[in-house]
Amino acid sequence: MVSIPETNINSSGGLRPIPLIGMGMATAAESSLQVKDAVIEAIKAGYRHFDTAKMYGTEKPLGEAIKEALRLGLIKSRAEVFVTTKLWCDATEGRLVLPAINESLRNLDLEYVDLYLIHWPLKIHQDDVKSPITKECIAAINIKDVWEAMEECQNLGLAKSIGVSNFYPRIIEEIFSFAKIPPAINQVEMNPLWQQKKLIEFCKKKDILLTGYSPLGSFSTKWGHNRVMECDVLQDIAKSKGKTVAQISLRWMYEQGVSFVVKSFNTERMKQNLDIFGWSLTEEELIKISRIPQQKHGYLTGTLVKEPIDIITEIDEGLAFQ
Numbered sequence: 001m002v003s004i005p006e007t008n009i010n011s012s013g014g015l016r017p018i019p020l021i022g023m024g025m026a027t028a029a030e031s032s033l034q035v036k037d038a039v040i041e042a043i044k045a046g047y048r049h050f051d052t053a054k055m056y057g058t059e060k061p062l063g064e065a066i067k068e069a070l071r072l073g074l075i076k077s078r079a080e081v082f083v084t085t086k087l088w089c090d091a092t093e094g095r096l097v098l099p100a101i102n103e104s105l106r107n108l109d110l111e112y113v114d115l116y117l118i119h120w121p122l123k124i125h126q127d128d129v130k131s132p133i134t135k136e137c138i139a140a141i142n143i144k145d146v147w148e149a150m151e152e153c154q155n156l157g158l159a160k161s162i163g164v165s166n167f168y169p170r171i172i173e174e175i176f177s178f179a180k181i182p183p184a185i186n187q188v189e190m191n192p193l194w195q196q197k198k199l200i201e202f203c204k205k206k207d208i209l210l211t212g213y214s215p216l217g218s219f220s221t222k223w224g225h226n227r228v229m230e231c232d233v234l235q236d237i238a239k240s241k242g243k244t245v246a247q248i249s250l251r252w253m254y255e256q257g258v259s260f261v262v263k264s265f266n267t268e269r270m271k272q273n274l275d276i277f278g279w280s281l282t283e284e285e286l287i288k289i290s291r292i293p294q295q296k297h298g299y300l301t302g303t304l305v306k307e308p309i310d311i312i313t314e315i316d317e318g319l320a321f322q
Contacts, residue, residue, distance in 0.1 A: 002271075002274040004019045004048065004274065006018060006019050007020055007209065009161055011114075011160045012157065016160055018049060018115070019048050019082055021250075021262065022051045022084070023042045023047045023050050023262070024261040024263030025039075025051055026056045027263070032060065035058050036061040038265035042270055043065075046274055048081050048082055049083075049084070053085055053117075054085065054087070054088040055119060062083070062108060063109040063110060064109075066081055066083075082115070084113065084117065085108070085113050086165060087150075092146050093146065094146055097146060097152070098149060098156075098158075101113070101116055113159050114160045115159065115162070115185060116153055116154075117163045117185065117187055118163075118164045118165060120166045121164070121166065123139045123140070125139065143175060144178055151179070151181045162183065163183040163184045163187070165187040169202050172186065185210075186199075186203055188210065189214050190210070190212030191212065191217055191228050191249060192233075192252055193293075193294060195256075200257070200258060211258065211259045211260060211261065212258055212261075213260070215261075216246050229245050229246070231292065237285050237288065243279075246262075246269070247273070247276055250273055250276045251276040252286070254276055
């Protein structure tokens with residue numbers, strides 16, 4: 001079993017450790033039983049951070065897997081796992097935040113989550129989250145009302161830490177203008193083809209840990225792309241080092257000083273994705289990766305939005321901050 005390095009983030013009890021590598025729980029094809037079994041295998045491999053969301057529909061099997069892991073003795077207590085879930089866009093109003101986190105806690109069958117994130121900085125007026133979303137259903141949120149409700153979640157002990165996802169500097173600066181509890185994390189798309197250099201620098205100055213999702217481009221999913229796995233630069237480096245392209249990409253993420261969540265329910269690939277320690281990229285290899293042409297993917301657009309445009313960028317062009 002691999003021991004995953006940790007870093008500290010701000011929480012209700014002061015600084016709190018978070019594993020730098022987490023297992024992503026977004027899925028479209030796997031059944032609840034497959035998700036549960038995959039989490040148990042991931043715990044056996046060494047994963048201790050699990051990143052879910054109401055939108056993913058995997059909160060319940062994740063909670064069931066944690067209970068099973070405790071029963072099997074794979075972990076000794078709930079405190080050994082770090083659970084992240086997210087506030088979906090149909091509840092981004094101050095009055096809806098507490099009911100939303102309580103619903104997630106019921107799904108997880110947990111008393112608290114370690115981290116609660118605002119999934120996107122927008123409001124969706126649409127009942128069926130699986131249907132294509134149109135521009136008319138999307139609006140900006142009152143971030144002050146929503147963030148104050150997020151703070152209440154932490155003050156009540158329902159979340160140990162709170163943060164944001166897919167947020168850009170302007171709206172983060174706005175949060176800092178009134179927040180009593182600043183965001184601990186900003187989770188965004190990040191991989192060698194969308195390196196987020198300026199956003200990493202911004203978050204470090206604000207003492208916010210940047211967490212990268214889709215570090216491999218979410219390849220082989222309907223919402224992802226294969227550009228990371230098919231990148232010639234990464235393939236050449238992988239071949240020269242006797243590593244996989246995934247390992248090169250994940251090692252590069254680790255060397256940027258960020259955390260990340262990576263999803264694979266294949267037991268062998270789970271283990272491969274943790275085999276990124278005990279070796280490093282050379283300065284020459286890092287320079288080659290830094291020169292890869294950058295291209296933002298836009299995951300919300302790819303999965304749910306009917307029109308082939310970046311809705312978030314329409315609300316505020318700052319999301320493309322790179």
